[in-house]
Amino acid sequence: xxxxxxxxxLARDFKAAFGAHPAGVSIITADSATGPVGITASSVASVxxxxxxxxxxxxxxxxxxxxxxxxxxxxxxxxxxxxxxxxKSFANSSSERFTGSMAWxxxxxxxxxxxxxxxxxxxxxLSRTPAGSSLLLAAEVLEIIVAETCGExxxxxxxxxxxxxxxxxxxx
Amino acid sequence: xxxxxxxxxLARDFKAAFGAHPAGVSIITADSATGPVGITASSVASVxxxxxxxxxxxxxxxxxxxxxxxxxxxxxxxxxxxxxxxxKSFANSSSERFTGSMAWxxxxxxxxxxxxxxxxxxxxxLSRTPAGSSLLLAAEVLEIIVAETCGExxxxxxxxxxxxxxxxxxxx
Numbered sequence: 559x560x561x562x563x564x565x566x567x568l569a570r571d572f573k574a575a576f577g578a579h580p581a582g583v584s585i586i587t588a589d590s591a592t593g594p595v596g597i598t599a600s601s602v603a604s605v606x607x608x609x610x611x612x613x614x615x616x617x618x619x620x621x622x623x624x625x626x627x628x629x630x631x632x633x634x635x636x637x638x639x640x641x642x643x644x645x646k647s648f649a650n651s652s653s654e655r656f657t658g659s660m661a662w663x664x665x666x667x668x669x670x671x672x673x674x675x676x677x678x679x680x681x682x683x684l685s686r687t688p689a690g691s692s693l694l695l696a697a698e699v700l701e702i703i704v705a706e707t708c709g710e711x712x713x714x715x716x717x718x719x720x721x722x723x724x725x726x727x728x729x730x
Numbered sequence: 731x732x733x734x735x736x737x738x739x740l741a742r743d744f745k746a747a748f749g750a751h752p753a754g755v756s757i758i759t760a761d762s763a764t765g766p767v768g769i770t771a772s773s774v775a776s777v778x779x780x781x782x783x784x785x786x787x788x789x790x791x792x793x794x795x796x797x798x799x800x801x802x803x804x805x806x807x808x809x810x811x812x813x814x815x816x817x818k819s820f821a822n823s824s825s826e827r828f829t830g831s832m833a834w835x836x837x838x839x840x841x842x843x844x845x846x847x848x849x850x851x852x853x854x855x856l857s858r859t860p861a862g863s864s865l866l867l868a869a870e871v872l873e874i875i876v877a878e879t880c881g882e883x884x885x886x887x888x889x890x891x892x893x894x895x896x897x898x899x900x901x902x
Binding site for chain 1: 741743745746748752753772776782784786789856857861862863868871873874876890892893894897900
């Protein structure tokens with residue numbers, strides 16, 4: 559009983575801590591046995607530039623995340639303010655995705671590429687390390703599709719999206 | 731020769747992509763054989779709340795990151811705007827750290843805790859997965875030191891620090 563209470567408090571403090579920790583927003587897509595899948599993620603991080611490596615985590619139990627966890631290659635779309643609706647669609651598991659009205663295509667290598675205003679990084683998954691019921695993935699970037707028009711930077715924080723710019727910069 | 735040129739372009743595009751991808755800012759500390767060590771990191775991400783797990787990466791070749799990579803337990807300090815000078819100190823390998831003028835203490839378990847205005851998470855390292863010359867670490871949160879006064883949220887983007895607030899929020 560005591561242990562359970564302590565665990566709940568830890569989980570509550572953990573959610574408060576990371577709820578207040580801002581993060582960039584990405585959509586990760588892949589092809590799967592049942593067609594294209596994708597999720598909005600705030601865990602994508604650069605690991606090294608040479609070789610070009612990144613990391614992200616997936617709650618890989620069910621749904622799109624489970625399908626992504628099995629993929630050998632993924633596309634990481636770094637999102638900008640102009641991609642806000644896309645971010646919301648892929649954050650909500652009941653939203654329709656890859657519909658006719660959503661601008662997307664397939665790369666020559668088969669992975670789904672969403673039209674957006676940030677960079678897209680086609681990656682080969684290198685490792686999947688279990689962490690609780692989630693997976694921590696490391697991936698090598700094979701190709702970068704550079705945005706033609708790069709939008710404004712966007713951040714997720716305390717269940718809201720924010721725009722960065724001259725108005726938010728701190729004096730150095 | 732061609733391969734080398736392509737790699738350089740990939741690395742350049744990769745740096746541009748992640749340079750434009752905002753991230754929250756943390757300092758990770760640990761005790762080491764040569765005393766307390768710490769680095770500023772933008773790769774800390776939540777993995778799951780129950781169990782409370784997080785992930786981060788380290789360029790573990792030399793210096794403080796190499797010492798951190800060996801630690802069994804670390805403290806992840808989630809930073810706020812009021813912690814800007816601390817973030818800069820621990821981002822610069824030539825800065826003096828854990829000096830008499832820097833407010834820090836040791837937890838009962840020995841890890842160094844920096845006075846700051848965000849949450850601090852004492853963690854046990856669960857796994858270290860090699861990714862290039864870096865390591866991807868998963869860690870279990872054992873204890874959360876909740877900030878008495880929680881500052882304003884801070885983000886690192888394009889080599890500058892930003893403050894989030896009402897001025898930066900996007901209409902939902």
